[in-house]
Every structure is written in structure tokens, then in C-alpha cells.
Amino acid sequence: MNQPRARAVRFDRYGGTDVLYVADVPVPSPSAGEVLVEVRAAGINPGEAAIRSGAMHERFPATFPSGQGSDLAGVVTALGAGVGDFAIGDEVLGYSWQRSSHATHVSVPATQLIRKPPRLSWPVAGSLYIVGCTAHAAVHAVDPEKGDTVAVSAAAGGVGTVVIQLLAVRDVRVLGIASPANGSWLAAHGVTPVNYGEGLGERLTAAAPDGIDAFIDLFGPQYVELAAGLGIPPDHIETIAAFQKGSELGARTRGSRDASNREVLTEMAGLVADGTIEIPIAATYPLDRVADAFGRLEQRHTRGKIVLLP
CATH class of the missing domain: 3.90.180.10 (Medium-chain alcohol dehydrogenases, catalytic domain)
Known part of the structure; x- marks a missing residue:
């Protein structure tokens, strides 16, 4: 046979x-x-x-x-x-x-x-799995409170689009680092767009003159270094992309495996199914x-x- x-x-x-x-x-x-x-x-x-x-x-x-x-x-x-x-x-x-x-x-x-x-x-x-569980882990790693300001690199990418919406559920102000082409989409989701590139630190400081409470990096080590340079405490910096640099600086490095279980997957599927989060x-x-x-x-x-x- x-x-x-x-x-x-x-x-x-x-x-x-x-x-x-x-x-x-x-x-x-x-x-x-x-x-x-x-x-x-x-x-x-x-x-x-x-x-x-x-x-x-x-x-x-x-x-x-x-x-x-x-x-x-x-x-x-x-x-x-x-x-x-x-x-x-x-x-x-x-x-x-x-x-x-x-x-x-x-x-x-x-x-x-x-x-x-x-x-x-x-x-x-x-x-749903990677972006949903990774975003869940990243947001819980910095655990922002209502009214906090959180910067997110690669905010319009696969994980980023979910992270910024999870933060919105917590009533957090989000500074979304992305290209100008994504500015309108981010703004429509309640995010303050901040263009990446030279001068990013100054643009972030101008967008949040009272300070940034946490930073979620979804791209690479340059953003972990930037976050530290902005004076954000290491335990309020999370990276899913720069494990070595994150470890060197004492940042958090949680990812999908830290949230890989039926409970989180069911929660994320429910948020998408009821329209709270768009993928x-x-x-x-x-x-x-x-x-x-x-x-x-x-x-x-x-x-x-x-x-x-x-």
C-alpha cells in the first residue's frame, strides 16, 4: 500500500x-x-x-x-x-x-x-501564535500601568502591531517607532508615531517631555542601547531581538516561549475574535x-x- x-x-x-x-x-x-x-x-x-x-x-x-x-x-x-x-x-x-x-x-x-x-x-x-504569545510576554515583561508612556521599536511589524494594541488595552500611551509610511496606521490605533533613523533619541524626548517609563525593543541591539541612554531602568527595558545586548545591560529578554500555553493562546485568540486586537x-x-x-x-x-x- x-x-x-x-x-x-x-x-x-x-x-x-x-x-x-x-x-x-x-x-x-x-x-x-x-x-x-x-x-x-x-x-x-x-x-x-x-x-x-x-x-x-x-x-x-x-x-x-x-x-x-x-x-x-x-x-x-x-x-x-x-x-x-x-x-x-x-x-x-x-x-x-x-x-x-x-x-x-x-x-x-x-x-x-x-x-x-x-x-x-x-x-x-x-x-496568531508567535506574534500573540510574544507580544503578551513582552508587555508583561515591563508590566506598564495606566497612564505610563512606553516606546516600541518596529511598532508596525508582525509583533509590534499586536504589542501596541495590547498596550492600548492597558490605557498606556505608546510611542511607536516605525517608518513614515506607517505613521497613519499607527495614529489610527492611538499611537504617537516616531520616525526611526538619525535623531531618534531627540524625537522620543520631544514626544515625551515627562519621560518614558518603559521600552519594548522588537528589532535589535541599537534600540536597547538607546533605551538605556534615555535613562530607562533595565527592568523596564524588554527585547525580543537582542538577547546578548539585553543580558549585558540587565534588560528583560522574554519571548514567545515564556507565554506558550493554552491559557495565553486562548486569551489572545479571544481578543482577536472579539475585535479588540487586529492582526x-x-x-x-x-x-x-x-x-x-x-x-x-x-x-x-x-x-x-x-x-x-x-
């Missing part, structure tokens, strides 16, 4: 988007406690690009051939032994920690899935165009999420 086949993104060496390809592979068989999901949507993320390029080798080394992808949403097609909280045909969203969601089928522990709220589109559901979808691509999808992501000017539709 022929074994059912799936298709999955692979790379055999570190490099640019040209090392990505789609392989014909066996459909995974769910082990005990796992669920097989036919993937309808899977978000892509900067961290995946960093792993593929080798930039994260010391922290997150790849073994070849490597798959990729964490975010996923789809339909349950098979259950492993002992799974009682899902049924075949259920629509779910969640995550894989095996770098495997950029595929037509993926087997993941049932504990890493929740039911997809009907109001969520497939692209939004399939890109902008910048573009969708078929699986065969995964290299094009990452090429666009790596330009670093995308507002919201790019999603693969296997």
Missing part, C-alpha cells in the same frame, strides 16, 4: 532564501498525545529566517535536512492514542516546536492546540512560493503578517 504523502518546506544548509525548497514527504503519524493537522495557514517569522541563515546557530542550531515553521492553523485529520479533547474535523490553531508547520500536514502535541474561534480567518488563525495580514503565498514570502519578509518593511497557505 502506498503511504500517504505530504509536502513540507526544507533546507539542507544555511543560506539565503535560495536554499529553501518544498519536498515530498510521508504524512506524519501522530504519536500518543499528538494530533495530525491538515494545515490551512502557517505564518512566517523573522526568527525562522535567522535560523535558516545561520545567524542563530549558537542559540538555535539547525540539523539538516531541516524543516521550519511554528505557527499553524488547520483541520484535525487523525488522533494519537490518549487524545480526548479533539475530534477529527475540528478546526484548530496552535504551534509546533519541531520546526515543521510550513507543510501540508503536521503532527503536534494536543496540548499545543486550541479550537479556532469561528470568527478568525485561516490566515489570522495561522499567524493585519500583509500578504499570503502558496507553499511553493515560500522563498518569495521570506524575501518579502526580510525586506523588514512589512506591516503585519505574511502567511503561507499550503
Whole structure:
């Protein structure tokens, strides 16, 4: 009997988007406690690009051939032994920690899935995990109070668009660091836009003459250094992108894994489903165009999420 086949993104060496390809592979068989999901949507993320390029080798080394992808949403097609909280045909969203969601089928522990709220589109559901849980962790890391002023770098990116909206829920004033092209979108979401580039420190000080209470960095070490230079206490600086610099300065470095549980995922899905938070979808691509999808992501000017539709 022929074994059912799936298709999955692979790379055999570190490099640019040209090392990505789609392989014909066996459909995974769910082990005990796992669920097989036919993937309808899977978000892509900067961290995946960093792993593929080798930039994260010391922290997150790849073994070849490597798959990729964490975010996923789809339909349950098979259950492993002992799974009682899902049924075949259920629509779910969640995550894989095996770098495997950029595929037509993926087997993941049932504990890493929740039911997809009907109001969520497939692209939004399939890109919720990383941005939702990372944003949740980042905001809780600095834990701002009502009336505080918080600066956010890369405020219009995938995680940034969620962070600024979570801060708005707390009635926090947000200074959103982004390109001029994103100013209108940020302002429409209650954010004070601040253009990045030379003179940023002076623009931030002018926008918040009474001081900045916290800084959430979603881009890189230059912003952690900037935050420290502005006199923000280390325990009120959070970075998801500059772990070494954050550690050197005593900043917080919380990320998606610090909030990777059903409770947080359910909370974030609920906020999106009821319209409190919007997850902008910048573009969708078929699986065969995964290299094009990452090429666009790596330009670093995308507002919201790019999603693969296997």
C-alpha cells in the first residue's frame, strides 16, 4: 500500500532564501498525545529566517535536512492514542516546536492546540501564535500601568502591531517607532508615531517631555542601547531581538516561549475574535512560493503578517 504523502518546506544548509525548497514527504503519524493537522495557514517569522541563515546557530542550531515553521492553523485529520479533547474535523490553531508547520500536514502535541474561534480567518488563525504569545510576554515583561508612556521599536511589524494594541488595552500611551509610511496606521490605533533613523533619541524626548517609563525593543541591539541612554531602568527595558545586548545591560529578554500555553493562546485568540486586537495580514503565498514570502519578509518593511497557505 502506498503511504500517504505530504509536502513540507526544507533546507539542507544555511543560506539565503535560495536554499529553501518544498519536498515530498510521508504524512506524519501522530504519536500518543499528538494530533495530525491538515494545515490551512502557517505564518512566517523573522526568527525562522535567522535560523535558516545561520545567524542563530549558537542559540538555535539547525540539523539538516531541516524543516521550519511554528505557527499553524488547520483541520484535525487523525488522533494519537490518549487524545480526548479533539475530534477529527475540528478546526484548530496552535504551534509546533519541531520546526515543521510550513507543510501540508503536521503532527503536534494536543496540548499545543486550541479550537479556532469561528470568527478568525485561516490566515489570522495561522499567524496568531508567535506574534500573540510574544507580544503578551513582552508587555508583561515591563508590566506598564495606566497612564505610563512606553516606546516600541518596529511598532508596525508582525509583533509590534499586536504589542501596541495590547498596550492600548492597558490605557498606556505608546510611542511607536516605525517608518513614515506607517505613521497613519499607527495614529489610527492611538499611537504617537516616531520616525526611526538619525535623531531618534531627540524625537522620543520631544514626544515625551515627562519621560518614558518603559521600552519594548522588537528589532535589535541599537534600540536597547538607546533605551538605556534615555535613562530607562533595565527592568523596564524588554527585547525580543537582542538577547546578548539585553543580558549585558540587565534588560528583560522574554519571548514567545515564556507565554506558550493554552491559557495565553486562548486569551489572545479571544481578543482577536472579539475585535479588540487586529492582526493585519500583509500578504499570503502558496507553499511553493515560500522563498518569495521570506524575501518579502526580510525586506523588514512589512506591516503585519505574511502567511503561507499550503
